[in-house]
Structures are given as C-alpha cells and as structure tokens.
Amino acid sequence: MPFEDDNRVAARVETGLIVAGFAGMLLLLPRLDWGDGSVRYFQLTALLERGTVPEGKYSMVGPLLSAPLWLIGKIVGSPDWWTLRYNTLLLMGGVAFVWFALRDRLPRPLLRRFILLLVVASMFAHHQLGYNGEMFTAILVLMGTVALLKGKAWPGWVTVAIGVANTPATLPAMALMTARRIWDVRRLRWVLAVCAAAALVMMEAWLRRGSPFATGYEADDHGNRTIMPYSGLPGFSYPIFFGMLSLVFSFGKGLLFFAPGLFLPVRQRLRGLPTGRQLYDVWLAFVIGLLLLYAMYWSWSGSSFWGPRYLLFAAVPAAFALAVRCYRPGDSALADVVTVLALGLSIWAGLNGAVFGDVDVPNVCWPDGAGQYEAPICFYTPEFSALWYPFVAGAKPLIAGQWIYLAYGLSVGVYLLAGPLLRVAGHMRTWVVLGAARIRAVQW
Known part of the structure; x- marks a missing residue:
C-alpha cells in the first residue's frame, strides 16, 4: 500500500533522537x-567459569544468549x-528489526514515532538498566509477532516460543495470542507453536532440575505476611478481581499510570492500516493473557x-x-486533550524510570525487609509511587x-508533545473566538 511522502527533516530529527537515546542508555x-x-548474572558466571549448571528457578x-558479552568482558x-x-542491546536490536x-x-512517520516512544517514553527505559528477564521475553515476542505479519510465519513463531520459554508464566499469554492469530488466519497448525514453547520450558527444567515438571517455584515460594489479607500465600493464590484492579489502577503498579496509551481507543484510526490493526490485536491479546x-x-x-x-x-x-x-x-x-495527558504521563514514566528509578522507594517500603505496613502503602498510595516519590522526598x-x-529526555518530550499541544491550542482559540462572538451578539 503506498503511503504519503515522508518528511526528510522530520525523519532525520527523529532518527537522530532515537540514536541519541540509545547512546545515552549505553554510556x-x-x-x-x-x-x-544479579541472580541470573551469577548463574551465568558459574556456568561459564566452572561449568556448573544452575538449579535455580530463573x-x-x-x-545464555548474553554469553558472548560476558566472554568479551572477561577478556x-x-x-x-x-x-x-x-x-x-536487545532493545536496540528489537527496534532495528521492527523498522x-x-x-x-x-x-x-508513524513507525518512527512508535519506536521513539518505545525507547524514551515507556517502561522499556527502566527495564534496560538491569539484567532481568522481562526484556528478553518482550523483545522476542515483539520481533516474532512482527515477523508473522511480515509473512515469515515459522521464524516468527519460533522467536516467540524462545522468548516465552525464558518466562514460562507467559505461556497462557502466548496461548491467547495464538488463538487470536488462528482466528484471523484460520490456520489451526499454529497451536504447535505453543506446544513448542511448552516443550522448551520442560526441556530446560529436565536438564537443570531433573524433571520436566520441576519449575523451581515450590510450595515454599511465597512472600512475607503483611497487613494485606491475602499475603503470605504461595503460587497463584491472589484473588483475580483484586489483582486486576491493582495491576490496572494502583498508583505504584498500575498500567493506567505506567502505560496509559494502552487504554486509548485507536481501532477507528487504524482503518486502512491492516498490518497495524493485526499487530495491535495480537499484542493486545498477549497483554490480556x-x-x-x-x-x-502472589x-x-x-x-x-x-x-x-x-x-x-x-x-x-x-x-x-x-x-x-x-x-x-x-x-x-476532548480526544486531543486525552492524548496530551496520556502522552505526557508516558514521557514522564520513561524519564522517571531511566533517571530516578525506584532506588529510594524500597528503603521506605521495606525498611526491615518485611514491610508489613509500608509495602501496601507503596503499592497503592500516590505519594510513595516510584513515579511521584521524587517530588515528595526530593530527587536523589x-x-x-x-x-x-x-x-x-525533556527535549524529546517537548518534540513529541508539540503537535498535540498545538492542536489543543487551536481548539482553545476556536472556543475563545466563538465565545467572543456570542458575547458581542448579546443585546439588552
């Protein structure tokens, strides 16, 4: 499908901002x-230095795919x-593949704006700072789903399966996403992709822990008992109703504040963009899962x-x-105002995660390691949310x-907000002109 001509100046500016963002993240x-x-890092070190196969739950x-970096660093x-x-580097490779x-x-222009938001104004900005496993899973699922829509079905499904195998708890999300894709293309054989991901999970468990069913998350895997009524229980024991409310609306952990764009309606605006619509649908299915x-x-x-x-x-x-x-x-x-609010909050979430993070919050919420009363406050109270705590206690x-x-990041934020803010200003100017005309029309 032919699209309108690209603006060369905007293309160079946005590409430069993306490259500068990655340079800043790395250096x-x-x-x-x-x-x-840190646990994953020590497991990898033990494997590469001593040949010790870790039995841990992660x-x-x-x-394993970061082993070349470890070896270069060792040299x-x-x-x-x-x-x-x-x-x-995973984030860099993922967005390059998407482009x-x-x-x-x-x-x-849409694709560049998407990548710029993903890099600077999203939760990825914080996750790229560490060595946790969520980044690997998210990037491989992103790349795999894009490959699917590109027509590379089997490579795409294999990539998704590997990403999901790194976080076994995402298997249900993959199953829901696969069901959505099967509904779209009427190809039942893609169920095999979920089977492949499950097989990878079981194979790793067998090699590391002696049984394909040994997950490493045993019955004693639970948190501390706090004032919260369902705390201290193991496994998937939390009431789903309260869990959903907390994951969506809580000030310290809610998607409404950390990924507000997720709640914006865009289906009508995706008309004429079949690839965008299909990608959005499978991504949304994975998130729901x-x-x-x-x-x-728990x-x-x-x-x-x-x-x-x-x-x-x-x-x-x-x-x-x-x-x-x-x-x-x-x-x-109204839609423009909502877009400005969601965009501004997303920009702050990305900047807050990259620059301020949550280093101070654990000291407040878990002062004795247990956090019997403090931890729930940090989950649900805006003053102790990682997003707002720097304004309360002063930035570190x-x-x-x-x-x-x-x-x-602030410069990027100004750039991203300029267009939506100008549209809002245009609406306000129209309201002022109409209001003034009505006032002039008033007679005794």
Whole structure:
C-alpha cells in the first residue's frame, strides 16, 4: 500500500533522537545490579567459569544468549559492564528489526514515532538498566509477532516460543495470542507453536532440575505476611478481581499510570492500516493473557521493582496507540486533550524510570525487609509511587550522565508533545473566538 511522502527533516530529527537515546542508555546511565538480575548474572558466571549448571528457578534461556558479552568482558576485564548492557542491546536490536520489517508496511512517520516512544517514553527505559528477564521475553515476542505479519510465519513463531520459554508464566499469554492469530488466519497448525514453547520450558527444567515438571517455584515460594489479607500465600493464590484492579489502577503498579496509551481507543484510526490493526490485536491479546495470569500471582506487584514489572510487554501496544493517535489525531478536542495527558504521563514514566528509578522507594517500603505496613502503602498510595516519590522526598543526587539524559529526555518530550499541544491550542482559540462572538451578539 503506498503511503504519503515522508518528511526528510522530520525523519532525520527523529532518527537522530532515537540514536541519541540509545547512546545515552549505553554510556550515560548507571546500571541496576540487584534483585533477580544479579541472580541470573551469577548463574551465568558459574556456568561459564566452572561449568556448573544452575538449579535455580530463573530461566537461563535469555542469559545464555548474553554469553558472548560476558566472554568479551572477561577478556577485557569487565564482564559485568558488558553483560549489564545486554538488555539495552536487545532493545536496540528489537527496534532495528521492527523498522526494517515494517518500513514498507506502515507509514514511516508513524513507525518512527512508535519506536521513539518505545525507547524514551515507556517502561522499556527502566527495564534496560538491569539484567532481568522481562526484556528478553518482550523483545522476542515483539520481533516474532512482527515477523508473522511480515509473512515469515515459522521464524516468527519460533522467536516467540524462545522468548516465552525464558518466562514460562507467559505461556497462557502466548496461548491467547495464538488463538487470536488462528482466528484471523484460520490456520489451526499454529497451536504447535505453543506446544513448542511448552516443550522448551520442560526441556530446560529436565536438564537443570531433573524433571520436566520441576519449575523451581515450590510450595515454599511465597512472600512475607503483611497487613494485606491475602499475603503470605504461595503460587497463584491472589484473588483475580483484586489483582486486576491493582495491576490496572494502583498508583505504584498500575498500567493506567505506567502505560496509559494502552487504554486509548485507536481501532477507528487504524482503518486502512491492516498490518497495524493485526499487530495491535495480537499484542493486545498477549497483554490480556499476562494480566489474567499475573493478577492471580502472589507477587503480582513485582515487589520492590519499579512499576508493573511482569507487564513490560504492555508498553508495546501502549506506545503504538499513542503513535497512532499522534499520526491520525482526529477532530475531537476532548480526544486531543486525552492524548496530551496520556502522552505526557508516558514521557514522564520513561524519564522517571531511566533517571530516578525506584532506588529510594524500597528503603521506605521495606525498611526491615518485611514491610508489613509500608509495602501496601507503596503499592497503592500516590505519594510513595516510584513515579511521584521524587517530588515528595526530593530527587536523589544525580550523576552528570543522568543530568544529560534528563535534558535529552525533556527535549524529546517537548518534540513529541508539540503537535498535540498545538492542536489543543487551536481548539482553545476556536472556543475563545466563538465565545467572543456570542458575547458581542448579546443585546439588552
């Protein structure tokens, strides 16, 4: 399908902003080397240095593919420096693949805006700082689904299966996404892709823990008992109703605040863009599957991790929806105002995650390691949300690189908001002119 001519100046500016963002991520921002990411790193180190096969519960599918970075770092004397940039390189590779695969299937201004939002103004900006596994799964599912729509069905499904195998709990999300794709193309054989992902999960469990059914998450895998009525229980014991409410609306973990674009209607604006519509549908199906499962998980919150940790993939359809609404703004003043609010919040979420993170929040919410009363406050109270805590307690001291990235991110935010804000200003001017005309028409 032919699209309108691209604006060369805008193309160069936006490409430059994307490249600058990646350079800042790689070279300016400090890394996060705590939590599950550090466990995965030590498991990889033990495997490569001593040949010790880890028996822990965290998958090694993603970390294994970072082995070349670890080996390069070992040669030059800094394996942690190289390995801790793995997630940033995954994000770079993922968006590069998306660009080259879709540049002739979607309008290029729309595609560039989507990538810029994904890099700078989404939850990916925080996740790329560490070595946790959610980035690997999200990027491979993104690449795999794009390959599907590109006509590379089997490579696409294999890529999705590998990404899902790295986070076994995403199997139900893959099943729902596959069902959506089967409905669209009427090809029942794609059920085999879900079977392949399940087989990979079971194979890893067998090799590492001696049984295909040994997940590593045993009956004693649970959190501390707090004031919350369903805390301290293992597995998927959380009431789904409360879990869904919390994952969507809570100030500290809710998608409404960390990925607001997810809740914007865009279906009508995707008319004439069949590739965009199909991608949005399969992405949304995957996110719904994640929500349904993790709403029942005892650790639905992701504990002290910044934002809705397990729902990183929700940033993909959220960024795409915002990009579509900026590309096709429509005529409604209210819609433009909503777009500005969602876009502004997304920009802040990306900047907050990249620069401020949640380093101070765990010290407040888990002062004794248990957080019997404090942890629920951080999940549900706006003052202790990672998004707003820097305004309450004052920002932590920033290093020079963080200041530079913050200035860059604010510049990107101004660029992204300029168009929607001008449209809102146009609506306001129209209202003022109409109001003045009515006042002049008033007679005694």
